[in-house]
Amino acid sequence: MTQDNLTKRQREILNFISEHIDREGFPPTRNELCEYFGFRSPNAAESHLKALDRKGVIQLGRGRSRGITLTAMARASLPAAGGRTPLPLVGRVAAGSPVLAEENIENEYRFDPALFSPRPHYLLRVQGLSMRDAGILDGDLLAVHRTPxxxxxxxxxxxxxxEVTVKRFQRDGQRVSLLPENPDFEPIVVDLAQQELAIEGLGVGVIRSHLTG
Amino acid sequence: MTQDNLTKRQREILNFISEHIDREGFPPTRNELCEYFGFRSPNAAESHLKALDRKGVIQLGRGRSRGITLTAMARASLPAAGGRTPLPLVGRVAAGSPVLAEENIENEYRFDPALFSPRPHYLLRVQGLSMRDAGILDGDLLAVHRTPxxxxxxxxxxxxxxEVTVKRFQRDGQRVSLLPENPDFEPIVVDLAQQELAIEGLGVGVIRSHLTG
DNA sequence: TCGATGGCTGTAAATATATACAGAACATCG
DNA sequence: CGATGTTCTGTATATATTTACAGCCATCGA
Structure with missing residues (x-):
């Protein structure tokens, strides 16, 4: 609500500034704004910047080239800059509780959503070695995308x-097999007609923070 | 070691540039460098920038005010600026080139430095299956802390x-063994008296973004 | 219907900035 | 020892950049 009084055009300008900073490492000049938006007058850019300054989303440094600073207000509304929402780390899942219940959250970590696809919703600490041969070890963090x-x-x-478990999924009609990736473990076979099975999500990535040694 | 050929003064300049970007949101001008370091001639700043450019830690945009860009090589050697600095992803390392050379950088990812310890400086894409039994698979990203x-x-x-390779380290006097974690591979044994061996860094974590399936 | 705001063109300067050239003093290294 | 690199001073200039002034047209709330 804070900066929703920005017009569509002003938002475009703001987005371009943010992207320019991300791409080049520094803010654009008036002329670079003109070039991108097709303005024939540098004053078109100037007055837009003045407006954005007045509305508090940027700060203009007087007499300084490229002296545009994004304020906190701007960052909160920008997709690229502020969009690094922290992911909760789920540790031991208490029996019967939802995975993302408060009591299961150990910590929160921010990182680049572009690393994984589809987007992970949380990290789950893996217990046991049943997925060893897939390179998922005890203590690893599994990035999980929530989907049924x-x-x-x-x-x-x-x-x-x-019980929450990580396995490879194999469905055959009413029969679902949850396959381990380790010959020391047995597959779990579930007949959907007789037993409930809930898919909490998909593993989309693995993070291991403790290498042995 | 790649950019350890920076002189003390050049490192001071580089640090100031990095801090200026953090503090102001954009790189400094030649004059601002002069003001901070007490130079009486803008050429003092200019020649320092040229040197830093030549050594590959910054890139100068010709004819652009404040056109200074920090390269991946620079970021890896700078103190972590609040976790905002992205980690470069190193893909295939061209023979003879420094790991962090521009040509080897595929991408950059930001994430929480608290995830790994000690702090990683870059991510290296692992090739091959020689470390399979340590849960490090082909295509995984190894978080690397630079240290010799x-x-x-x-x-x-x-x-x-x-040749750059990821292995388990084992030293016995003048003899260093680089041990694979996969019985299909043979250990690499190096006699330090006869052959050169450079430790580029330690693996401090693993990130896998593509699960099979 | 007036006044404020948004969104522009066009022109013109003041000044901020990059950058070349000509040194000088001092180190290091083959 | 000469070549090369580092770290500066000092001067100059082309150009990049900001920024003011004068307008034009449209929209919108009072």
């Missing part, structure tokens, strides 16, 4: 009888 | 004969 749907072969976070 | 020193058992990024 899974295709065969995908690595899923599943819940059976209030 | 390693202790036995640590996972290192090493360079032999212009």
């Amino acid at each position: 749907e899974a295709r065969n072969g995908q690595i899923v976070v599943a819940r059976i009888d209030d | 020193e390693a202790r036995n058992g640590q996972i290192v990024v090493a360079r032999i004969d212009d």
